[in-house]
């Protein structure tokens with residue numbers, strides 16, 4: 001990674017997080033470039049990270065080792081087709097677009113080494129987690145480059161089957177939103193129980209942070225940590241029983257199933 005040159009196509013939220021992570025890991029500004037149609041977006045990433053930005057995607061990828069596709073899934077076909085004439089066979093393409101398969105990208109780009117990933121927004125704080133899948137064209141060195149790119153913003157986990165990315169999207173790609181929803185709901189419930197809004201918010205947020213840190217650092221699993229909070233016949237038991245009577249686990253399974261299904265459906269709809 002020390003002298004890898006990387007171009008980001010699309011300089012929105014996820015690209016900015018990745019660029020921030022790479023800069024924090026010591027990559028020089030000269031090693032990173034980004035292209036985006038938005039003049040404001042270009043000015044922002046350029047000012048924040050000191051990198052060169054381009055309005056023209058083909059210009060941005062000249063001479064780089066890795067091309068990161070960080071545009072919305074709906075824009076992927078047009079972006080890939082426009083890059084095709086300029087891409088060199090040795091350039092690694094890393095896509096972070098939800099629900100766009102390697103087969104679709106290969107169809108649009110031509111034969112090219114591709115790593116498809118699914119990061120998540122805590123990447124902004126270098127607390128992200130990403131699932132990665134590599135096509136057979138990807139060399140060991142390129143795998144390392146992709147690994148280092150995604151590890152700059154958190155943990156990177158390699159997958160054996162591309163289809164598993166639908167499940168990764170359901171669990172961790174979309175996952176931060178589920179925890180935010182829980183924080184919102186716990187805050188609203190706290191207010192209904194008589195707490196001021198800011199206090200309820202502080203309690204819910206810090207509890208989420210503390211619980212997540214315990215789950216990550218503890219050598220016992222989440223169910224044991226939960227058991228340790230749950231005094232027999234106490235308040236936690238009353239809450240957990242209420243959650244479960246409402247079908248909590250089945251609801252979570254259904255919600256994640258909907259996300260995974262949508263990921264596969266997007267591949268079908270946008271992959272042509």
Ligand SMILES: NC(=O)C1=CN([C@@H]2O[C@H](COP(=O)(O)OP(=O)(O)OC[C@H]3O[C@@H](n4cnc5c(N)ncnc54)[C@H](OP(=O)(O)O)[C@@H]3O)[C@@H](O)[C@H]2O)C=CC1
Pocket residue numbers: 009010011012013014015035036037038041057070071072073075078079096097098118119120121173
């Ligand atoms: N947000 C999330 O939680 C996650 C998102 N992803 C994936 O990351 C990708 C990017 O998402 P996110 O960063 O949130 O999206 P953003 O909309 O913030 O960023 C995409 C950027 O790409 C720009 N863009 C549009 N068309 C082109 C083009 N032809 N060439 C170059 N740039 C272009 C957009 O400009 P403009 O706005 O002017 O159109 C925008 O600035 C998506 O594919 C998404 O599926 C993956 C994991 C998590």
Ligand SMILES: O=C(O)[C@@H]1CCC=N1
Pocket residue numbers: 098169173174
């Ligand atoms: O909602 C989405 O489609 C994207 C992918 C994962 C998170 N955001």
